[in-house]
Amino acid sequence: MSTTASNRVSRRFLLGALAALPALAATLVGARGARAEIADPLPSWNDGPARQGILGFLRATTDPASKGFVPPEERIATFDQDGTLWVEHPIYTQVVYCLERVPVVVKADPRLAEVEPFSTVLTGDFEQIGKLSMHDLEAIVVATLTGMDVETYAAQVKAWIGEARDHRWKRLYTELAYQPMQEVLALFRANGFKTFIVTGGGQDFVRVYSQRVYGVPPEQVVGSALGTKFGYDAASRPVLIKEPKLLLNDDKAGKPEGIHFAIGRRPQAAFGNSTGDREMLEYVKAGAGARLGMLVLHDDASREYAYGPALGLPETRVGSFPQALYDEAKRDDWFVVSMKNDWKRIFAFGD
């Protein structure tokens, strides 16, 4: 490069820099704006009734001058998982786990390859698998979730959840946690609430990753639970073996029952997304003082899924949100969160 060329470049650079000053100023303002946005506790939420409902509830329960004030040690918030904290469509992640575990089970006991429902699962034909009966699914649950000690099961789930990917985004299932709800969990904890997951899914399954993914420790996961049986292994070491005995069916009326059993007091706030959460929200909202009930409505077919059938969305086997639930929400002042309108983005990895 000649000196002239070099000068010219420098001149261009200087002129360019001067010309950029207003833009720089805008950047600085933007930086301030960004800082303000970092201070926004719910940056992935658009402003609206749902966001205001959350912030208003937190003000009411944490301001000592408020009538709705709740002492910090009594602050409890419960969150459904599937469809509320992460994607549940087209099929619950734990069901995927059970199906993908079948080949391992068959390898250990090859005779199962010729036996239903295992032979159907091994075909990988999802249309046929979708037609399996409840009785068939129970056989798969028993084969994949019971008979081992609790630590072995946890290790199996940990290995699977660390590498299995969903079919649409090709992401780890744990990446399909909703970013706006992660912000709600963090904001509730920052306001002194103990956050619990209350899931129809298996609590032993969710506990494997709840701390890492949601910041919720295993002992704050309440879910459907199979019993265990205490005994001794061949080396006389005490073990807990997972049994095919349903101890808690943590769905519908089982949710408030599970909450009483595991937590022992009525939460002030609850989040769900389907008829499975209805009784939990009714129970929470019926308490005295400030209460928050919130349902996530899946109405964003392009960024996630749209199903219902509230608001004319299609009915599905997973995650029922009928018109009656929508009507009850409106009548009893539960907030309905529109994923399409209330959420700026759905996932941490993108929009």
Add this chain to the structure above:
Amino acid sequence: MSTTASNRVSRRFLLGALAALPALAATLVGARGARAEIADPLPSWNDGPARQGILGFLRATTDPASKGFVPPEERIATFDQDGTLWVEHPIYTQVVYCLERVPVVVKADPRLAEVEPFSTVLTGDFEQIGKLSMHDLEAIVVATLTGMDVETYAAQVKAWIGEARDHRWKRLYTELAYQPMQEVLALFRANGFKTFIVTGGGQDFVRVYSQRVYGVPPEQVVGSALGTKFGYDAASRPVLIKEPKLLLNDDKAGKPEGIHFAIGRRPQAAFGNSTGDREMLEYVKAGAGARLGMLVLHDDASREYAYGPALGLPETRVGSFPQALYDEAKRDDWFVVSMKNDWKRIFAFGD
């Protein structure tokens, strides 16, 4: 008063004060000693293997340089209640509650006065009451612990526990918490452990006073549990009704099973006092890394009770500590706490 008398008094006061100087000096030394005692995290414990065992375990699990280090979020310690945290003799407090509740139940339904086992309970004849069968006791449990909603039950227990007194010390039952164990609970929490009560007693009962008495929040109480049924009251409000259905029998093998169900991971430390705690201690001690298992032995007939029959103490219906348990403790390095020798005092109110 004459001037002379006044002078004499002053002189006496001065002389007395001078004479008291050595005593004052002793008081100051004593004050320093007292300050040192406040810094002692276990002031009600005599030094010995049990006290050293607790302190050594806490060093091993909280020192990042130690092989036994446990990350703070994984630190769990479980405590039996009856006979470990408070007095269980001659009869479990919750059984006293049920018996003393019978007159209220009969008042609401006077026909019961003529029906067994209620008529026997109403006599107040403890010898006859002691002969009631398990079937009789079940009828009393059903009549006094079920049929009401969970908030009503909690209010009933709260009222009773706030005024009922034991027969020996004439103290509130909650005053019969062991001061040395209160110090252990506090010390474990100060070292980042979540402290859980794991009791054969009813968890709905213990949860009423666990925060106030032990600093343990309701959601960290695991105990025997009757199921609840979700429904709606006459005013269409959602309620949880206590049902005569045993959901968790949190005793013996039921303790590690209950721990897995409610907590979801193996504690590093466990405290108990009877065969009901054996499987819990086995389970806890069988984990990897630093582990602490501790049994309280009731060998102090004058300050509390002495029963066993380990070490030749008398056998009783409540709180079995047979020789086999003592032998297992010795063999597997559980600490056995002698209330007589290891504890400077038993209760906060006295010695």
